[in-house]
Amino acid sequence: MLDKRYQVFISTSGSEMQPERMILAQTLVGMGFFSWGLEQRTPLSTAFARRQIDDCDYVVILLGSSYGEQSVSGVGYMHLEYIYAVTKQKPIIVFMHDDPAAREASLHDGKPELREKFQEFRKLLQHENDQVFAYRSLRDLEMAVRFNMPQMLERYPVQGWVRPQNTQVLQDEIDRLKNKLEQLETESGKREVDPFLSLPKVSMHEFFSFEYRMHAYQDGNFKELKIQKKMTWAQLLAVLGSTFIHPTPEEFFSKRMNEYLNETGLQDARMEMPRAHAVARAQMNIRALHSIKMQMRQNEWIIQSGRDDRQRMLWQVTAKAQKLMESNLLDNNRVFQFKNTY
Structure with missing residues (x-):
């Protein structure tokens, strides 16, 4: 144990x-x-x-x-x-x-x-x-x-x-389960195709619609709001890209997006609660987060980059994504003028 x-x-x-x-x-x-x-x-x-x-x-x-x-x-x-x-x-x-x-x-x-x-x-x-x-x-x-x-x-x-000497126990168990899974897939002949391969690529100016929830505070009370939001893929890459410059655990997709929604959600909240003065507990729909990750992978903006010492899957932006980020093509005032040629 x-x-x-x-x-x-x-x-x-x-x-x-x-x-x-x-x-x-x-x-x-x-x-x-x-x-x-x-x-x-x-x-x-x-x-x-x-x-x-x-x-x-x-x-x-x-x-x-x-x-x-x-x-x-x-x-x-x-x-x-x-x-x-x-x-x-x-x-x-x-x-x-x-x-x-x-x-x-x-x-x-x-x-x-x-x-x-x-x-x-x-x-x-x-x-x-x-x-x-x-x-x-x-x-x-x-x-x-x-x-x-x-x-x-x-x-x-x-x-x-976990104590460092115990990490090998985890790795041995992971390796054993991987081998067992490959064996079962081979025997059944039902090895699945990676789902992201069927996704079409998106351009930077296209919108992605998603839902998130948050608490909005007004007049000493709070209310949980369900927000429908749209962001361009350029905006999403701008938000997430800097987080994954270096290999970073997969959980930071949700952490960074929720942080961003906490930082910017007051404007969304005031559409329903005009006197709202603060927001908290923003949480993006988990299916939407998965779609963002798969789409960024399909667009060749992120790649898997091994695992860390806690065996968490790591992701990192590609050279292609870094080039986009460094070219100022993600600026809000230029997003809609940019036509993706990649």
């Missing part, structure tokens, strides 16, 4: 949650998790927290009875870390005190506006997340973590980290 480890980012309101944070971290370590997080926040620490969230497998929000210290924007650091984790589509689990009002007065925010923000943030977590669990004591918290974290692994499986 492989010895896997998972990295968990812990977000709390601050030092008043130190007893709970210590129990949480100790319990996670005992279960085989690596725990990260920051107790003291400053504007300079925000970038560091985001890098930790980028690298983690799961995010734990630990909420007591305080909204916590605020950033210069007026949004709490814990709230900002939550929003960033949502935009990065990290699996999130929330442990919150069942009765915040019963906690000691010193553990509450002093200002009425912060107490109001705490209540709003608590309701937001309960509304947006499926994995929310309450506790009353440190013992309750420990038991909740021990019971629910293994279920997170089942519901939201991730790659995790």
